[in-house]
Amino acid sequence: MKRLIALVCSSLSLHAAAANVSDEVTAFLKQTMQEQRIPALQVAVIRHNQIVKLDAFGTANVENAVPATRDSIFSINSCTKAFTGVAIMQLVEAGKLGIDDPISRYLDDLPAAWRAITVKQVLTHVSGLPNIIDSKENPIGDGSDASAWATVKTLPLEFPAGERFKYNQTGYVIIGKIIDKLSGQPFARFIEQRQFNVVGMPHTRFGDSSDVIPHSAGGYSYLRNENGEWKPGDRLSAIYVTFPGYFRTAAGILSNADDIAHWLIALQSGKLLKNKSSLDVLWATVVLNDGKTGGMNALLNGSALGWPVTTRAEHPAAGPIGGMRSTFFVYPKDDLSVILLTNLQGANPENFADEVAAYYIPEMHASNGFGLPPHIKTLRAALLRQGFEHAAAVYADLKTANAAFHPSEEEINDWAYLLFAQKQSKQSIAVLTLNTELYPNSWNAFDSLGEILQKAGDKTKAIENYRRSLKLNPDNTNATAHLKEMGAA
Template sequence: MFPFLMRIQAAWLCIALVVSTTLIGVAQSRKDSIDAFINQQMRDGHIPGLQLAIIRNGHIDQLSAYGLANVEYQIKTTNQSVFSINSMTKAFVGVAIMQLAEQEKLRIDDPIGQYMDSLPTAWQSLTIKQLLTNTSGLPNIIDQYEHVLGQGQEQTAWTEVKALPIEFKPGERFSYNQTGYVILGKIIHRLSGVPFTQFIEDNQFKVVGMNLTRFGDSGDVIPNSAGGYTRVKNINGKWLSRDEKDPLGVAFIEFPVFFRTAAGILSTAQDMAHWLIALQSGKLLKKKESVEALWTPARLANGQVGGFNELTNGYALGWPTVTREEHPAVAPVGGFRSSLFVYPQDDLSIVVLTNLQGANPEWFIDEIAGYYMPDMHKANGFGLSSSLKTLRTELLKKGFANAIPIAKTLQQKNASFHLKEDQLNGWAYYLASEKKTQEALAIFKLTVALYPQSANAYDSLGEAYATVGNKAAAIQHYKRSLELDATNQNAANQITRLNKTP
């Protein structure tokens, strides 16, 4: 019997080794694919430095650093490089408020007048939840250039903002607002007995062991600082891209201490990963329902959720949300440069910190998640509306060249089938970015067929024809775009350029 048992054990050992080797191979292949994807995003977006942390099943599955923390001195990014996380700070404020709620020092539905004196009458009945979710209607304590009022002086800023009127009836809509977070900082201070920065440091940074995380801004000397660069500039209150010939500028960030509940934390992807693990494991909030409340988007008076855009389309207690049927997420974003996505249903979290204002990693984090859940890759149709997914399925069967008749047939068969212009246009540009030029051209043609009075649709089709080298068709469609919109300077410029091209 003994030799037989030895053979059985040896067989199981071989199987275990094969399985282990296979899993290691899969993990390494996935890491290589993610690294290649990140490097491509950095090249395309001129991102100097980036940190990535991926948390899977309560553990850090990948921790990587890419590019340069400092461009001037060509200093490489490491896992110890410290990045400003800007408005992602609000997520820490949400946790702090829920910690006070668990201590029974407040309730999120309490009016703020219960905890603060000398507030304007119209402010007193606003709730803590409305401040956290940016649904309060408060006037903003920053101006159109994103400068703090009163030249950053607390008393002056506070006096100026209190003199401004309420912007809308509380709960009616979402409007991103920094004033509410300044007030939340004051409430945390009053109820805890210590400055809000110390409360967050003591009850989050120190509890988790976030040794490289701190409050600060460009005015501070930050060891291992990744600095800040920008591809955008604020002109008359509008954010515009810098010249492609000189895409990078130095970004200077200044957050007065009283303003640092709105934006003021610097951290690393590794520290942020440990913070997320602690939050989800009950180390920061003891009650599961506290985390659920933290991540539940506010409902407006009309029953809808409101957020920044079609991706981060909701807002919870300091946490923007990606409210959708497939792979919903909570997704703090900061400074157009950094973001993290937590996918609660998938036990997956991804942190991306960069030193570039304008990197907007929230727009490519889902694609990183796709290396764990393949249905999340754009190439597999993730992110498309249900109607676009139906169309895509039919096109893959019958060919993109038949897009127009296929779409019309689907419309006739199903009254709820509807293709929005912006969604079609976005999908076409994605196909073009993937070098699927003929498929992209077919979708641009379909967009024009469905929206024949859209100058933008003709402009995009003109661009597609120019890309495939059909100069005559490109000029024709740019001219039609100009007929529909005489102010379309891009179309006029492209016609001039194409006419000069041999």
């Protein structure tokens, strides 16, 4: 009897702990939604091949005040590429394709300069191919499939294949053509039959804003595209996105967190890919010609087969992102996955996926220094002991103790912005001040300090630093705009 009571108590305790974690994740996500003005968000968390959290918050359709539910459907945009990567590995397992094969082995109508480019290189965005969309993300040519394909083939390579990473959509048009040929059916049908139907994904389909989608979460944005550059604004706008048929290997899937969670479980349990080694290939970072790796940003610093990856010693991840609004992060070494879908372009949930994961693996909390570069971790630890107000002296001591200690300007800058996001404005300003002392000829260092001082309410010092930045770089339009905004231009 005592043993039974102990087991029951232990079980109740575990359930209570799990409920507490779920509540903490909910509170964090609702706060993030409020801060970033995200209308709707769906979340799913998978641990040990079990869905341990599945929820939806906010407003799916702002115009009609329709609440988001677990059934709401979101566009996952370029997260589609992850499904395309899996489709390619299914063809590899079937013996129909090799990822190191040249694309010309499967397609005849290619320019001579493209013929030696490999399947892996197009999947990982290191091909050097010209882009089939323009800076405003519209297809080149007259807008038709045939015109876009004919036009892109007349353009020169941007760099030799494998030389560097550059995000590119043309490669996925090519991959679609290869899947069509090797599977004997349109790639969308191949993915539906070999993935959606196998897993059981009743809410998932190919489509875009032109389709009537039951339970659609729509799409919204505070951003505007000016000459290819995304700029924030205060007006919420509905966005209308169409994906031509040939483009849907790159960005054509609509789904929800529940379906994607089941897809990830199937992927990692041998239901979609038979061999464990296939997953290793799928998520392996491509190596450039110089032996280095390249990726989309400091977080997603590597590129695999349709999957951006985070290469780091602790808790590495594979994390597709789509439309600046959706992501799912898989942590293979931790048997953990986090799915975050929103209906706001610019929400960039990849930036807080790690923080959601941290509620299940506490050492991953940003407040514990997780994700910081090694030199920044060293600097952080010393500043926590001795005080951020002594930043210059602390840095000098660390440099004396280790001549190789040399955090970069960008690393310091990124950390300072993270501190500010964590509501540590004094610490952020101290770190940015240190950056201007270490890099006194950097206009960006003074510009960043000016920006944080302005946000912190210190108008006088903000103006001073913006002016110093302009002195170093008279073309700094950001400083000019902010000085004008503060009446100091």
